[in-house]
Structures are given as structure tokens and as C-alpha cells.
Amino acid sequence: MPTAARLPAPDADPLDHLDRLEAEAIHIMREVVAETEKPVMLYSVGKDSAVMLHIARKAFYPARPPFPLLHIASGWDFAAMLAHRDRMAAETGMELLVAHNDAAAAAGVNPFDTPTPVYTRLMLTETLTAALDAHGFDAAFGGARRDEEKARAKERVFSFRGANHAWDPKNQRPELWNLYNARKRRGETIRVFPLSNWTELDVWAYVAREQVPLVPLYFAAERPTLWRDGLLLVVDDERFRFRPGERAEPRWVRFRTLGCYPLTGAVESRAATLPAILAEMRTARVSERAGRAVDQDESASMEKKKAEGYF
Amino acid sequence: MADREPGLARSGPAADTRAAAGAGAAVGGAAGPRGLLRFITCGSVDDGKSTLIGRMLHDARTLADDQLAALAADSRRHGTQGEEVDFALLVDGLSAEREQGITIDVAYRYFATARRAFIVADTPGHEQYTRNMVTGASTADLAILLVDARKGVLTQTRRHAYLVHLLGIRNIVLAVNKMDLVGHDAGVFSAIVAEFRAFGERLGMAEAVAIPISALRGDNVLAGSAAMPWYTGPTLLRHLEEVEVDGARALAQPFRLPVQWVNRPSAEFRGFAGLVAAGRVRPGDPVRVLPSGRTSHVARIVTMDGDLAEAVAGQSGTLTLADEIDCARGSVIAAADAPPEVADQFEATIVWMDEAPLHVGRGYWLKLGTQTVSASVAAPKYVVNVNTLDHLAAKTLELNAIGVAEVRTDRAIAFAPYAESRSLGGFILIDKLTNATVAAGMLHFALRRAQNVHWQALDVSREARAALKNQRPAVLWFTGLSGSGKSTIANLVEKRLHRMNRHTFLLDGDNVRHGLNRDLGFTEADRIENIRRVGEVARLMADAGLIVITAFISPFRAEREMVRAMLPEGEFLEVFIDTPLEVAEARDVKGLYAKARAGKLKNFTGIDSPYEPPLAPEIRIDTTTMSAEDAARRIVERLLGED
Numbered sequence A: 001m002p003t004a005a006r007l008p009a010p011d012a013d014p015l016d017h018l019d020r021l022e023a024e025a026i027h028i029m030r031e032v033v034a035e036t037e038k039p040v041m042l043y044s045v046g047k048d049s050a051v052m053l054h055i056a057r058k059a060f061y062p063a064r065p066p067f068p069l070l071h072i073a074s075g076w077d078f079a080a081m082l083a084h085r086d087r088m089a090a091e092t093g094m095e096l097l098v099a100h101n102d103a104a105a106a107a108g109v110n111p112f113d114t115p116t117p118v119y120t121r122l123m124l125t126e127t128l129t130a131a132l133d134a135h136g137f138d139a140a141f142g143g144a145r146r147d148e149e150k151a152r153a154k155e156r157v158f159s160f161r162g163a164n165h166a167w168d169p170k171n172q173r174p175e176l177w178n179l180y181n182a183r184k185r186r187g188e189t190i191r192v193f194p195l196s197n198w199t200e201l202d203v204w205a206y207v208a209r210e211q212v213p214l215v216p217l218y219f220a221a222e223r224p225t226l227w228r229d230g231l232l233l234v235v236d237d238e239r240f241r242f243r244p245g246e247r248a249e250p251r252w253v254r255f256r257t258l259g260c261y262p263l264t265g266a267v268e269s270r271a272a273t274l275p276a277i278l279a280e281m282r283t284a285r286v287s288e289r290a291g292r293a294v295d296q297d298e299s300a301s302m303e304k305k306k307a308e309g310y311f
Numbered sequence B: 001m002a003d004r005e006p007g008l009a010r011s012g013p014a015a016d017t018r019a020a021a022g023a024g025a026a027v028g029g030a031a032g033p034r035g036l037l038r039f040i041t042c043g044s045v046d047d048g049k050s051t052l053i054g055r056m057l058h059d060a061r062t063l064a065d066d067q068l069a070a071l072a073a074d075s076r077r078h079g080t081q082g083e084e085v086d087f088a089l090l091v092d093g094l095s096a097e098r099e100q101g102i103t104i105d106v107a108y109r110y111f112a113t114a115r116r117a118f119i120v121a122d123t124p125g126h127e128q129y130t131r132n133m134v135t136g137a138s139t140a141d142l143a144i145l146l147v148d149a150r151k152g153v154l155t156q157t158r159r160h161a162y163l164v165h166l167l168g169i170r171n172i173v174l175a176v177n178k179m180d181l182v183g184h185d186a187g188v189f190s191a192i193v194a195e196f197r198a199f200g201e202r203l204g205m206a207e208a209v210a211i212p213i214s215a216l217r218g219d220n221v222l223a224g225s226a227a228m229p230w231y232t233g234p235t236l237l238r239h240l241e242e243v244e245v246d247g248a249r250a251l252a253q254p255f256r257l258p259v260q261w262v263n264r265p266s267a268e269f270r271g272f273a274g275l276v277a278a279g280r281v282r283p284g285d286p287v288r289v290l291p292s293g294r295t296s297h298v299a300r301i302v303t304m305d306g307d308l309a310e311a312v313a314g315q316s317g318t319l320t321l322a323d324e325i326d327c328a329r330g331s332v333i334a335a336a337d338a339p340p341e342v343a344d345q346f347e348a349t350i351v352w353m354d355e356a357p358l359h360v361g362r363g364y365w366l367k368l369g370t371q372t373v374s375a376s377v378a379a380p381k382y383v384v385n386v387n388t389l390d391h392l393a394a395k396t397l398e399l400n401a402i403g404v405a406e407v408r409t410d411r412a413i414a415f416a417p418y419a420e421s422r423s424l425g426g427f428i429l430i431d432k433l434t435n436a437t438v439a440a441g442m443l444h445f446a447l448r449r450a451q452n453v454h455w456q457a458l459d460v461s462r463e464a465r466a467a468l469k470n471q472r473p474a475v476l477w478f479t480g481l482s483g484s485g486k487s488t489i490a491n492l493v494e495k496r497l498h499r500m501n502r503h504t505f506l507l508d509g510d511n512v513r514h515g516l517n518r519d520l521g522f523t524e525a526d527r528i529e530n531i532r533r534v535g536e537v538a539r540l541m542a543d544a545g546l547i548v549i550t551a552f553i554s555p556f557r558a559e560r561e562m563v564r565a566m567l568p569e570g571e572f573l574e575v576f577i578d579t580p581l582e583v584a585e586a587r588d589v590k591g592l593y594a595k596a597r598a599g600k601l602k603n604f605t606g607i608d609s610p611y612e613p614p615l616a617p618e619i620r621i622d623t624t625t626m627s628a629e630d631a632a633r634r635i636v637e638r639l640l641g642e643d
Ligand SMILES: Nc1nc2c(ncn2[C@@H]2O[C@H](COP(=O)(O)OP(=O)(O)OP(=O)(O)O)[C@@H](O)[C@H]2O)c(=O)[nH]1
Pocket: B044, B045, B046, B047, B048, B049, B050, B051, B052, B080, B081, B086, B088, B101, B102, B103, B104, B123, B124, B125, B126, B177, B178, B179, B180, B181, B213, B214, B215, B216, B217
């Protein structure tokens, strides 16, 4: 990266890798706003959502991003995430919609007793598709990256979904250059992934460069934890159900990915600053997904969930 | 960053990020000092494309421990290599792909070495999935074309080489794979290289760098090969790290910004947002807005981090102009002294990607840059046989055909030849009914130059003409079977409007066929052309301020939608004269149904040619329950009610 005062030679490429990724994401967002009727941004409060929101503000500046934020709240979100979510909505002045499956929660669906695939379908997938239908959104931005998972690696930037939000991986529209085809029939929707070509490390490098505000959970701190089923869980509130013999112990941990707190694993770490996290990232030997119980059930689980309407 | 005011440049953590990123390969990757290279693997079925990418990801140590464990387990379940690791499973991520052992759609993977960051697209070899290969290739800087050493250059190898060449990829690697299965024989390698060179020369393709490899064993992928001491060139990865890509080409061209979106947060601010397609721009630069041709100066380059002193190709920006001039989505803001051409007729190479073949003459949406217009494609001049490179005559373009044809757009658009600019020369065609992306196209040149600025010269606007007549222009488009009552009702409608001092004109099917369309018959292609011409005439008359009434069977939905798209929103009213076939046939005023039934009249709508009823007509008239007079009254009420 050139230092501030130095101009590069006139024929050198003045844009670096992150500049290009940012420019691409901005271009994608503007295409959606220009070509769809009622877009919405899925805001999960995680780091990818944070980057996506930051880029949306840049894309439409000085206007406010011309779409609302939608948070799918499972009811088992980390308290710090909800606080951060509300703070960001206030700071950006964007409308925040929160969707929650009251009926399932009232019927007793919870991350301790309900099998994870059923829990995910009811509290996340179906809540999402119902919210999109109820508001009549025809396009939804998501922060998914292709480097996360092998089915995501196959998905287009504009992911076309049929009337029941299903992804048909064997019949995707060709996507040439940066010409996106946003045409669809009534009842059909598209999911749009502006960060498709970003890696986890790109996201962190961008957060550092742009000073993107993140939930504190991404930074190491001493938190009450316990090991369960291969995940290092953080006991976030008094609703946590201990199994016989289990007990919370303080450990220095941080998260690489965030979701429902009883289903998301932390990593042991002392990295409390961005440079420290970046340094750890470069030597990491496990993938980000290893921390997500919802992604672990079956080998083809992401593809299956997408066919059900998941992001 | 050079594009920012020095005071606004980023500082702090970013600098150490970049320095440290160069230290070694990392899971997930970030850019090395040589920036980013986007490449694809392509070639025939089973030549080892996916295996090669998997091998690279593995050897570059970009895989996490849990991913390696999953790969080992997957390989035992689905693999093609017995107990050994099947690297293809790292990229073949769809369940159908793993079950069948083939690639169906492109997989994008990311890795970085100390020298460069890479985005790899692994494309499918099967001809059936060519459009997915084209998707992957359209954004690549470099292509690795694989050949199975046992099989040599196959039809699919040639097809992919041809597509890579068409898409303008100048860096090509010929990777002769599976050398382990031919005893690592130098003779096999050089024979394949010679055969491919001969083909490439006839194509006029850039020279390929040839490397003998074994994707399965890793020979010459990252590490060299003890089994092939006769090969002294670079390993594949070394070549990818060092190859020069021409990233600065767009930067050296004159400035172009296709406008994506007009940013109007308040009455005081009007910004034009878009991705700079070529060149550089600074505040104060004179610019011309196309296709209108108006000129102004750049006032500011606005970003959330403060105004910029310069924006360059590849950057997404927002410009404000010094003057209030007409500029909207689809306009191109360009250097005033070197604007792009504007035209509405082109020669183009088209790759057809849909199961339904090209309908010559039918309207499709054409998207180029941020411009979306209605366009039709003439009968191809030729299609290319990818094996022999011969030009073959063809009436249409079928799935996976590559052909050259004339393209006409209904409005002039700003463009550049594809060879000069991917952004202003590459386009897609979209089917207006299914919304599918049916073709990719590359413009060669304009066949008839639209005289650049003649659009702006019309000082008397269509609104002004209509205002003088005290009416709103409209096209009442009657459609229905022969004998349904279109002409009768259309006549009554015109009489009524005339009595009300409205300026009208009735275009009737039979009359037009005696003059304007005398040269057309009743084949599907001729019927499409018939409607296109009538649509154009109707549009001109509406521009003149008239209320136009047309009475044509116009049996196809796509053509009616084509005419609708020619007119401003709300000016096209589809009037469906809904008379069941039995009723129309029983009336048979002109005796045509009898002739058609007797086989004396071919392609008669309703008998041996289809009629596609409108799905959502503005007005529907059921002639079995309503008299012609009542129908005319209702239509007029509906029309003027809109006033
Ligand atoms: N012996 C040997 N086998 C190889 C080599 N490379 C690939 N293979 C095998 O060839 C078969 C096909 O490999 P893939 O990587 O799936 O081929 P592909 O080109 O991606 O196939 P499609 O994407 O379906 O066109 C698999 O069984 C591989 O294990 C090699 O260098 N040597």
C-alpha cells in the first residue's frame, strides 16, 4: 500500500485488492437498487453484515441507503449483538425490521431440546422467508461469501429464487461480466451477495482499514465458557441449560462467526485488537465454519438449506 | 491511496496488514504485492480441471485442518481414486456433482501466495454446461486449458479455446495433464502442443504457455517433477505468480462512466453514481453525456470519506456536474473530446445459451453497461464450427452455438467494440417472457452510425406536439383471432374519438399488408417483422401526438410486449377482443376459416398456427356478451378516463 503522500507512476494500477472488492460490492448494490422494486438488507449483526452495511453507506452517500435492514432474531441471540444492532440502526438512520417466529417459540422450540436442523429451519429459514413474503421484498442482500462453504462457492452473485425461495443449483442463470439480470416474475425473488468474492481475511483487513464498528464479541475477553459437543460455548444469559456436571469457567475467547449463542463456538484467544486478530488469522488451522453447529449436521447441509429457502 | 486527498488517506492498521499478508500462504488469502489474478480452468470432460484446483489449494496450504479431514472422509465415500484423496471433491460442491463425479456449475475459490492473490473459477467440461463455463470465463484474466495426455485435443478443448479467445482472454496456459498415465513421455507432450499451436494460430489466439503436469500427483503444479527432467520451464504456480496481466489498459483509455443510479437525497444535490469503466476524471474536466450529447464539467467527486481529487477506472464513484443537464440511468458520462460512439445497429458475435433457439426478429432485452433496451437479432451471417473453424450457414442460433449476426436496438446506445472495452462492448440478451439470460454478445462495430447528437436536436418534444392537440398520445393495440371483431370495433372507436375532436389514426392489418408490408408473408418470422414495423409506425405517430388504433391479429405475446416496450409507460393499451375460436369460425366473414380447414391456407391463426392470448390486457372485450357499440364506448371511456 503506497504511503499517503506518494503518487504512483501514471501507468501503475492505483487500486489495490480491497479497493476492487469494495468497488465491486458498491456496483452490485447500486444495480439492485436501480433494477428491483423493493430491496432489503439482511442484517445479521456479524462481521460480514457490518462490512456490507458500511459499504452500503458508501454506495449511496450522501443519501441514506434506500432500503431497510432486516434482522432475523431467533430469541437466542447474544445480548451484545442486539445492543450493537440497535446502535447501528440509530447511527445510520435506517429503518430496522426485526422478524421472530413467535409461534414456534411459544410452542417450545429452543436450541437445547429441538434438533438443530429443525431449530434452524423454524427459527431462521422459515422466519426469513415469511418476513420477505409479508413485506413483499423482491430482493434481499446477504453477507455470504463464497469462501465459506463449498455450496456457496457455486452460487451466483444474483441468486435467483423461485416462488418458495428455493435455490435450484442445477439451473442457475448465466452471469456474464458484471451484467446482472434482475428480471423476475411476480412472486419470485433474488438473494444478492455483494461480498461473494471476499475471503475471511479480506473482511478483517477491510474492517481494520475502514475502522468498521464490530460487536465486541469478535475481540478476545474473559468470558464464562464450557466445552460441549466439540464447541466452546459462551454462557450469555441465565436461560442457558447446563447438563449434569457442566459448569461455566472463565476463559479468554473470541468469536470468528456469530449466531445463536447456544450453537456457536468461540475460539480460545488473547487477540483483543485488530492487528492481533489478523496475525492469528494468518496462522489459523481451522475454518470459520467449524464454529457453527447449524452447519455441521450433514455434508450437503448448506445446499439442502438453500433449497429450503435459506440464505 | 493515490485517488484520495493526501489528508484523507488511510493510515494505521491497514499498513501493517498488507506488509504482513506478504509473509506466507494463509488460509483464506489476502493480496500479495503483485495484486490479484483471476483465472479459470477449462477444457474437455474429465481432463482433470477440478483435480488441478484441488491440488493447488492443497499444496498452497490454504486448506484448514477440518476441511482436510472432511476431504479425506468425502474421498472414501464419493471419490474416484479408491483409498486416495480425490482433490476434485474440494471444488465439486453440489451433491449432484459428487454423485456423478462431474462438474456442473462454476466453483469460485480463493487463495493467496506470498506474491499474489488468486480468484479461481473451476468451470465444467461438459458441452451441456457451456454457459456456466462462459460465466466463469467472462471475468478472467487468464485461462488454464487442460488436455488429457492420453486423449489429446478434443472438440471441447477447441470449443473452450475458441470461447476463451472470443472473450478476450489474452493469457493462456496449455496444461497437458495426466502425464503419469503416458509414462511422462516428452514426445506425447510435444505432439499435443504442436497440434494445439496449429489450431491457435488459425484462430489468431495469443500464444499459449505449455506445461506438462499431473494434477493427481502434483507434478509441475507447485513443485517441479522428478519424473519429467526434460521439462525446464516454470511450474504452473510459478507462472501464475509471474505472468504480466494488462490491468492498466482501461486506465489509459478516455474517461467513461456508465450511470447506474441518480443520487437525489435533496433538491440541492444531484449525483451520478457508477463504476468508472475507463480512464480517469478530475473535478473541472469537460464531459459529454451520451446518448443526448449535452456537455458540462465535473463539479465534484463525492465519497463518504470526503471529495476526491481524482477517480480512476475500476472505482465506484459519484459525480456531480456543473450544469443541470439530462442524465439518467443508462447514460454514459464521457471525456468531452473523446466520447464513445452512439449507434443502433451493430455486428456482433453471439453465444447462444438457452434451450429455446434464437427467434430471428423478435424483441429481447439487451443489457450493455447500465443501458437496457429492446433489441432484435437478424438471421445469423454464419455460425462457427468449433472443430474446423469453418463458417456455416444457419437460420438461427441453437443452444451453445457461436455465430455472427446483426443486432438492432430500438434506441441508440453508447458503446465501444468489445476488443477495446469489455464494459461497453459486452452485452447479454434477456428473454422478455421467461426473463432468462439467453445469450452473451460481443459488439464488433456499428453498421450505421447514429449521427451522434441528433436526439437532442429536436426542440419540439413529443409532449409539446401532444399538448397542441390537447390530448395524451396513446396506442390502442387490438389483438384477437381473425373474425373476432377487431376491425369493426376499432372503426367505431375511431369514429367516437373523432366526434370528440381527438386526433386519431387507424392502422388496419389488411390495409398495411397492401403497402408498407407488401413484401411479408405469414411465416412466423414474417409475422414478427410485420408487427415490428407496425409497432415502429405506431410509435412515430404517438410521438407526433396522435391516438393510434391498430387492428392486427398479433398472435404472439412477445411481439406485443416488444411494442409495449417501445412506448413510454402507460401509453400502450392492449385491447383483447376475446372471441372463442368456434364463434369466430362460425362467423367466417371472409371465408378464410373454411379455406384454412380445407388446407388451402397455411399458417392460419387458430387452425395451424397458435394464438397466445394476453395475460393481463388493459381492456378485455367479450364479444359474446357485448355489442360492438357498447365495446367501443367502454374502450373510449377507459382511454379518456386515463387523461
Ligand atoms: N492419473 C491421473 N488421473 C487424474 C489426473 N488428474 C485428474 N485425474 C482423474 O481424472 C478424473 C476426472 O478428474 P476431474 O478433476 O473431475 O475432471 P474435470 O476436468 O474437472 O471434469 P469435469 O469438470 O466434469 O469436466 C478423476 O478420476 C481424477 O482423479 C492426473 O494427473 N493423473
